Amino acid sequence: MKILGIDPGIGICGFGLIETNSRAGAKALDYGVVRTTVDAPIPSRLKELYDSLVQVFDECKPEIVAVEKLFFSKNITTGIVVAEARGIVLLVAEQKNIPVYEYTPNQIKMSLTGYGAAKKAQIEEMVRVHLGLETKPKPDDAADALAVAITCSFLYHLGNKEKYKFANNRKEDDDSSY
Amino acid sequence: MKILGIDPGIGICGFGLIETNSRAGAKALDYGVVRTTVDAPIPSRLKELYDSLVQVFDECKPEIVAVEKLFFSKNITTGIVVAEARGIVLLVAEQKNIPVYEYTPNQIKMSLTGYGAAKKAQIEEMVRVHLGLETKPKPDDAADALAVAITCSFLYHLGNKEKYKFANNRKEDDDSSY
Numbered sequence: 555m556k557i558l559g560i561d562p563g564i565g566i567c568g569f570g571l572i573e574t575n576s577r578a579g580a581k582a583l584d585y586g587v588v589r590t591t592v593d594a595p596i597p598s599r600l601k602e603l604y605d606s607l608v609q610v611f612d613e614c615k616p617e618i619v620a621v622e623k624l625f626f627s628k629n630i631t632t633g634i635v636v637a638e639a640r641g642i643v644l645l646v647a648e649q650k651n652i653p654v655y656e657y658t659p660n661q662i663k664m665s666l667t668g669y670g671a672a673k674k675a676q677i678e679e680m681v682r683v684h685l686g687l688e689t690k691p692k693p694d695d696a697a698d699a700l701a702v703a704i705t706c707s708f709l710y711h712l713g714n715k716e717k718y719k720f721a722n723n724r725k726e727d728d729d730s731s732y
Numbered sequence: 733m734k735i736l737g738i739d740p741g742i743g744i745c746g747f748g749l750i751e752t753n754s755r756a757g758a759k760a761l762d763y764g765v766v767r768t769t770v771d772a773p774i775p776s777r778l779k780e781l782y783d784s785l786v787q788v789f790d791e792c793k794p795e796i797v798a799v800e801k802l803f804f805s806k807n808i809t810t811g812i813v814v815a816e817a818r819g820i821v822l823l824v825a826e827q828k829n830i831p832v833y834e835y836t837p838n839q840i841k842m843s844l845t846g847y848g849a850a851k852k853a854q855i856e857e858m859v860r861v862h863l864g865l866e867t868k869p870k871p872d873d874a875a876d877a878l879a880v881a882i883t884c885s886f887l888y889h890l891g892n893k894e895k896y897k898f899a900n901n902r903k904e905d906d907d908s909s910y
Contacts, residue, residue: 597826604823624812634802637812638819645782645820648775 556583557710558616558652559703560607561695562624562640564590564599567607568695571614572685574707582685584614585696596635600642607646619647619654620706622662622698657705665705677701733888734761736794736830737881738785739873740802740818742768742777745785746873749792750863752885760863762792763874774813778820785824797825797832798884800840800876835883843883855879 555575561568570585588606590599621644624637647654657665663672666680678690678697684704691697733753739746748763766784768777799822802815825832835843841850844858856868856875862882869875 595832597822597832600819600823601826604827634811634815634818637815638822640812641778641816641819642823644775644816645778645823648779649782654773654775 555618555707555710556614556616557618557620557703557706558611558614559620559699559701559706560643561698561702562621562636562643563695564596564603564635564639565592566693566695567603567639567643568693568697568699569607569610569614570691570696570700570703571616572700572703572707580684580704580707582687582691582700585691585700587693587695596638600638603639604642604646607643608649611646611650611652616652618706618710619643619652620702621654621656622702623656623658625659655706655710657702657709661709662701662705665708666701733796733885734792734794735796735798735881735884735888736789736792737798737877737879737884738821739876739880740799740814740821741873742774742781742813742817743770744871744873745781745817745821746871746875746877747785747788747792748869748874748878748881749794750878750881750885758862758882758885760865760869760878763869763878765871765873774816778816781817782820782824785821786827789824789828789830794830796884796888797821797830798880799832799834800880801834801836803837833884833888835880835887839887840879840883843886844879 555573557572557574559570567588569588571583572580573583574580588603588610590602621640624633624640644654660670663670663677666672666684667676681697681700681704682690685700691700733751735750735752737748745766747766749761750758751761752758766781766788768780799818802811802818822832838848841848841855844850844862845854859875859878859882860868863878869878
């Protein structure tokens with residue numbers, strides 16, 4: 555099964571495609587980042603992101619897309635534009651008719667290291683180990699994308715096929731006032 | 733000049749098209765809301781929104797698009813999905829090659845009422861007055877969209893054509909780490 559992990563961002567958006575047949579093994583088929591023009595207005599960068607992601611999806615032909623759930627604890631203003639970029643990721647997945655699974659940062663850390671407060675370097679090391687790579691995948695955004703793809707492969711094969719599937723599980727969505 | 737105001741949202745997205753030739757006068761050509769399926773997953777709703785907005789843009793043929801700047805003071809979790817929806821709005825505008833102008837809630841209130849802390853009812857009343865309507869436009873999301881379109885017409889005709897144009901004026905965008 556081909557899983558495409560995506561780490562949404564407006565400046566750099568990481569992607570990582572893995573092939574997995576069981577919990578035991580996964581290999582990296584492709585990974586990298588999509589960059590947008592730093593000085594361009596946001597709408598223009600969102601379109602650049604859209605166009606590049608369409609290409610990534612067409613080349614990768616994933617069966618599943620995995621993305622991290624967003625939390626805005628650190629920088630709310632930065633978070634707005636990351637969420638705008640994430641909207642583009644979800645749109646492209648839907649347009650390509652690929653199911654989207656989402657995982658919290660904690661689930662990703664737990665899946666890869668068994669420790670919910672694991673540091674970035676530890677995650678990256680486990681991405682390297684799980685995919686049998688000689689060195690840590692670079693840049694960080696690609697490693698993050700591979701991490702969410704690996705998390706998806708673990709939890710998917712553990713039988714929770716529907717549990718993490720992107721559903722309308724945010725209660726506030728039922729409030730039609732926004 | 734035809735200005736399309738948009739009030740982004742995942743459940744309801746308001747739009748309002750006005751025609752304006754000077755600061756003195758503006759009239760409403762069309763307004764309404766786009767709704768998405770409440771029980772559907774977010775990626776599916778974002779695609780519904782995208783498809784509907786493409787149709788709105790094709791029918792309205794705006795020369796300018798005006799949207800409100802997002803602030804996440806009230807509900808950060810709700811804010812994420814609103815920002816995802818806003819990303820779709822900006823994408824469609826860019827795909828249609830329409831320039832986007834953005835305004836803070838304070839600028840909208842000041843433009844319409846002269847008072848930055850004006851209540852919603854007062855804004856809606858001034859939307860009615862400015863557009864020469866017999867009753868307040870409904871639903872609220874359509875009125876909000878008309879309000880940002882009127883704000884755009886005021887500030888645009890005041891000679892600040894470039895001032896509010898969507899530019900990469902968020903300093904944190906220069907940080908390529910996200």
